Every structure is written in structure tokens, then in C-alpha cells.
Amino acid sequence: MLITICGxxxxxxxxAGLLASQRGVRVRMYLPYGDEAERWRDGMRRAGRxxxxxxxxxxxxxxxxxxxxxxxVIPGSQAVMLALPAFAHEAMLRNIAGYLKRDVxxxxxxxxxxxxxxxxxxxxxxxxxxxxxxxxxxxxxCRIQEFGQQVRILGTKSCVDxxxxxxxxxxxxxxxxxxxxxxxxxxxxxFLSLTLAGTGQIIHPGVMFGLFHDWDGEAYxxxxxxxxGIDDFTVGVLQRMSDEIQELRExxxxxxxxxxxxxxxxxxxWLLNAYAGTIEDAGSLKDxxxxxxxxxxxxxxxxxxxGGWVPDFQAxxxxxxxxxxxxxxxxxxxxxxxxxxxxxxxxxxxxxxxGKTYLSAGKLQxxxxxxxxxPQRFGYVDIEELVGVYVREEAFEPD
Ligand code: NAD
Numbered sequence: 001m002l003i004t005i006c007g008x009x010x011x012x013x014x015x016a017g018l019l020a021s022q023r024g025v026r027v028r029m030y031l032p033y034g035d036e037a038e039r040w041r042d043g044m045r046r047a048g049r050x051x052x053x054x055x056x057x058x059x060x061x062x063x064x065x066x067x068x069x070x071x072x073v074i075p076g077s078q079a080v081m082l083a084l085p086a087f088a089h090e091a092m093l094r095n096i097a098g099y100l101k102r103d104v105x106x107x108x109x110x111x112x113x114x115x116x117x118x119x120x121x122x123x124x125x126x127x128x129x130x131x132x133x134x135x136x137x138x139x140x141x142c143r144i145q146e147f148g149q150q151v152r153i154l155g156t157k158s159c160v161d162x163x164x165x166x167x168x169x170x171x172x173x174x175x176x177x178x179x180x181x182x183x184x185x186x187x188x189x190x191f192l193s194l195t196l197a198g199t200g201q202i203i204h205p206g207v208m209f210g211l212f213h214d215w216d217g218e219a220y221x222x223x224x225x226x227x228x229g230i231d232d233f234t235v236g237v238l239q240r241m242s243d244e245i246q247e248l249r250e251x252x253x254x255x256x257x258x259x260x261x262x263x264x265x266x267x268x269x270w271l272l273n274a275y276a277g278t279i280e281d282a283g284s285l286k287d288x289x290x291x292x293x294x295x296x297x298x299x300x301x302x303x304x305x306x307g308g309w310v311p312d313f314q315a316x317x318x319x320x321x322x323x324x325x326x327x328x329x330x331x332x333x334x335x336x337x338x339x340x341x342x343x344x345x346x347x348x349x350x351x352x353x354x355g356k357t358y359l360s361a362g363k364l365q366x367x368x369x370x371x372x373x374x375p376q377r378f379g380y381v382d383i384e385e386l387v388g389v390y391v392r393e394e395a396f397e398p399d
Contacts, residue, residue, distance in 0.1 A: 001176075004028040004077040005063075006092050007084030008036035011109055013151035014142040015083045015181075017052035020061025022180045028065040028073040030080075032095055033088075037068040043148020054142070054153030074099035079107070083138075085316065086112040086324035086373070093122040100130065105173060107133035112320070113198060113328030114373030116165050116191040116389075121378050131169040136161035136194055139183040155294075158274070159184040161263055163194040167390075188263040190390040196249060196332070197264040199271075201325035202241045204317035209346045210234025211300055212311045212353075219308030227295035235286040240342035242267035245329060248338045255336075255383075258391040313353035322350045323358060323372035331364050331374035335383040 001024065005016050008031045020027040031037040044050070044066070052059040067073045074080060074096045082092055089108060100106065100123075108115045111134025119132050141154040162177065162185045164170035170187040178185050188194060210233055211224055230238075249264045265273070271288045272279065280291040289295060301315030330347060333340045347359050357366030364376045380386045 001079060002026045002028070002077050003079045003081060004030050004073045006030045006080065006082045006096065007088070008033060008040060008147075009084055010142045010144050010151065011083035011138050011140075013050065013144050013148075014052060014140050014153060015081060015109060016063055017050040017061045017151060018059055018181055020050065020063055021052070021059040022061075025180055027061065027063045028077065029063050029067070030070055030073045030096065031066060032068045032070070032092075037066055040066050040148035043146060047146070047149035050148070051150045052153060053145075053150065070096045070099050075101070077101065077104060079105040081107050081109055083109045085320050086115070087320060087371070089115065089324075090118055090122060093119060097122055097126065100126070102129040103131070105131045105133060105169075107173070108135070109139075110135045110137045111163070111191070111194055112324040112373070113195040113201065113326075114191075114324070114375065114378075115194075116163075117375060117378045117380075118373050131164055131166065131173065132191075133162060133164040133170070133173045134191065134194055135185075136163075136188075136198060137200070139181065139185075156183060159186055161186050161188045161194060161197065163188050163191045165191055186263075189260045192252075192259065192332075192387070192390045193261055193263040195325075195328050196245060196261065197270075198325050199267060200321055201329060202238055202245070202267055204321040205326050205346050205350050206238045206241050207234055208300070208311075208313075208317050209349050210237050212313075213349055215311060217310075219306035219310050220302065221308050223299035223302040223309050226298050226300045227289045227292065228297075229300065230286060230289045232286065235284075235289070237342060237346065238267060239285055241346065244333070244338070244340045244343050248329070248333045248336060248340075251336055251338055252332075252383075252387065256387050256391060259387065313350075318350045318354055322347065322354065323356070323368075323374075327358055327364065327372045327374045330359070331376050331380075332383075332386065334364055335375060335380060335386055337383075 005012050016027055019025050049060045049062040115134045116132050120127050139157050139160050144151050162174050164173050167190050174185045174187045249261045268285045275292050275294055278293040279288050281287040301312040302309040303312040330343050351358050356368040358369050360366040364374050369377050375386050
């Protein structure tokens with residue numbers, strides 16, 4: 001299998017090292033961002049190969065080609081994997097679109113919301129024959145230690161949901177990924193489930209709002225705890241956001257019986273499932289956060305200022321999770337005629353912090369909507385048309 005990885009960050013290093021360590025897998029890197037291709041080649045020259053250290057034991061891999069020119073790496077690739085933040089997906093897809101094989105597997109680690117809609121927008125009629133896939137989340141918490149030389153896996157998720165389009169491809173793609181990456185994965189029926197089920201879209205903007213909605217501008221002596229700082233107010237916000245998404249799920253399932261949105265779970269159920277072994281007290285949603293050992297000590301995003309620390313509102317918890325996750329769900333709710341007052345309050349607060357306008361006069365029609373994956377941005381104007389994208393799909397066959 002010839003795989004090209006797009007991106008040069010933490011996720012790309014991990015993916016490249018693990019895949020290239022596998023017999024029968026050839027890996028190329030497409031690195032158009034800044035001087036990353038040169039830096040990666042330099043790293044390879046120094047280290048000889050890419051080293052992945054941490055949880056699964058050491059792995060070594062050697063990408064066979066590294067380039068900032070898509071013509072040198074994309075043609076002939078059987079799989080192309082985007083391992084970079086969602087805000088860079090569209091630019092990356094535009095760079096590679098003209099070089100893709102007709103039957104390529106084209107996927108994102110992770111997909112966030114609406115990745116499939118973005119691929120269709122960029123590839124247009126060239127989407128025919130392409131298998132699009134996406135992971136719900138990155139399987140690893142990972143950090144580069146030496147660029148182009150070494151990356152560390154800090155932790156691995158117990159299971160990651162994967163969607164594909166055509167839906168009938170999900171079993172084959174999942175099986176391959178589990179085989180080469182060694183991470184348990186679960187197939188979900190279609191991308192709509194992946195978009196609606198992402199809990200990062202609730203937790204990240206919701207907790208930012210809860211922690212900082214009444215921030216008085218004074219610097220903190222130290223960064224507030226992100227998860228352990230969740231109080232009754234914040235947990236109320238999170239619960240209401242989750243409830244609104246469940247209402248949307250129920251409406252969609254009632255109106256479109258062919259949809260199966262079982263993977264779109266309430267927040268508390270998802271937490272209990274994802275962190276079964278590390279939650280000490282599962283008495284309430286708040287307890288699930290504040291007594292979860294996996295979340296212990298994790299801090300809110302801050303930056304140094306005014307002699308202390310102030311919230312970093314440009315951090316990914318808003319800059320990525322708002323336009324490329326929560327806004328996608330909000331857009332689907334708008335098409336379905338479901339009111340989302342709590343989600344709207346979080347979006348309105350977050351977009352102001354980001355200096356953007358997505359939601360305006362109760363609709364997703366703001367000037368910055370073009371830099372998002374909301375369905376409105378791709379021209380969807382009614383829910384039948386959007387859901388039609390998914391229910392027209394080949395039948396889903398679970399493993
Ligand atoms: P990163 O910050 O390390 O990745 C940055 C890379 O993205 C850059 O090196 C560059 O190659 C590429 N990039 C950035 N802006 C670009 C642009 N404008 N044009 C082209 N390329 C650009 O991010 P990461 O840690 O690898 O995370 C990737 C994704 O995985 C993100 O969505 C992140 O939220 C998610 N994630 C990461 C972790 C983790 O532990 N690293 C954990 C969970 C989820």
C-alpha cells in the first residue's frame with residue numbers, strides 16, 4: 001500500500017512513523033507548509049529514520065519521499081491521509097485534488113464535522129470513485145520531540161469511531177487501519193453520525209464559555225484547570241448543549257427512518273463509555289469530569305500577559321472546534337428546524353472572542369461562514385437534500 005500523509009505536525013509524525021514501520025506499507029510525506037519539507041529531510045538526514053516512542057513501545061519508520069510539491073508525492077498514492085487541523089483541510093485538498101487516483105482512499109485524522117462535505121466541494125465530480133473516510137478523533141495524544149526525527153505517544157484512545165463514504169467501504173478501511181495502527185476502531189454508519197457525535201464540539205467551546213464568560217480581564221496567577229474547573233454553571237451549559245444535539249438526533253431519526261444515529265450519544269453516556277476505567281465517581285455529569293483521572297491537572301489554554309496568564313481565545317478549543325465542529329451541528333439543526341438556544345449562546349460568545357461572525361440574526365449567514373464546514377456554507381438549504389447525501393448511500397454493513 002502506498003500512502004501519502006499530508007501535514008507535518010504531531011499527528012503526521014505519529015502516523016508516518018507507525019505506518020512506515022509496517023511491512024508492505026510505503027509512506028510519502030506532502031509538506032507544503034513553510035519550510036517543513038526541508039526541515040523534515042534535514043531531520044531524516046540526522047536521525048536516519050523516524051522514531052515513535054511511548055505507549056506501544058518503540059517503532060521506527062522511513063518515509064520514502066518527502067516533498068512540498070504534490071506532483072512528486074500524490075500521484076499513484078492508494079491512500080492519502082490528512083493529519084492536520086481542520087482549518088487547513090480545504091487548502092490541502094485544493095492542493096492535491098488534481099493529482100489523486102480515481103479510486104484513492106482519502107481520509108482525515110481526525111475528520112471533525114463536515115469533512116465529507118468539504119471533500120465534495122473541492123473535488124466536485126472527481127469525487128466519483130474516491131472513498132472518503134474520517135476518524136472521530138486522533139487515536140493518540142502525541143507530541144513531536146525532534147522535528148522529522150522523533151515523536152512521543154503520551155496516550156492511546158481505547159476505541160475510535162470511523163465513517164466512510166461510500167458507507168459500504170467502512171469495513172475494509174477500518175480493518176486496514178486497525179491492522180497497521182493497532183488501535184481498536186468502530187465503524188459508524190455514515191459521516192452524519194461522525195459530525196453529530198463529536199463530543200469535542202460540546203466540551204471544548206462549552207467549557208471555554210463556562211470558565212471565561214464572565215472573565216473580568218484580570219490576569220490569572222496560574223492557568224485555571226480546564227476539566228476540574230467545571231462548576232455547576234458550566235455543567236449546566238454542557239448538559240443543555242448535549243440535550244439539544246439529542247433532540248436533533250431524535251428529530252432526524254423520526255423524520256428519516258433510514259438514518260441510524262446510534263453513535264450520537266448523550267455526553268454523560270459517552271464519558272462513562274470512553275473513560276470507564278478512570279472516572280472515580282460517576283454520580284453526576286459534573287462528577288464524571290472532575291473525578292476523571294485522565295483529565296486531572298489539564299489546564300485551560302492561556303497565554304502570558306499583564307504579569308500573569310490570560311485566556312487564549314485563539315486556541316483550537318475555539319478556533320477549530322467552533323467553525324469546524326459545533327457550527328456544523330448548529331447548521332444541521334437550523335436546516336432541521338430545531339432551536340439550539342444554548343449552543344447559540346456559546347457560538348455567539350465564542351465568535352466574538354475569535355473576532356469572527358458566523359451566526360447572525362439567528363441564522364448561519366455571517367461574513368466568516370466561508371471559513372467553516374457548516375452545510376450552509378456548501379450551499380445546502382434544506383434538510384432533505386443534506387440527509388439525502390447519506391441515505392442514498394450504499395447500505396452500511398457493520399463488521
Ligand atoms: P499540529 O499543530 O501539530 O499540526 C500543525 C501542522 O498542520 C503543521 O505542522 C502543518 O503541517 C499543518 N498546517 C497548519 N496550518 C496549515 C496551513 N495553513 N496550511 C497547510 N498546512 C498547515 O496539530 P496536531 O497536534 O498534529 O493535530 C492535528 C489534529 O489532531 C488537530 O485537529 C488536533 O486538534 C487533533 N488532535 C491532536 C491531538 C494531539 O495530541 N496532537 C490530540 C487530539 C486531537
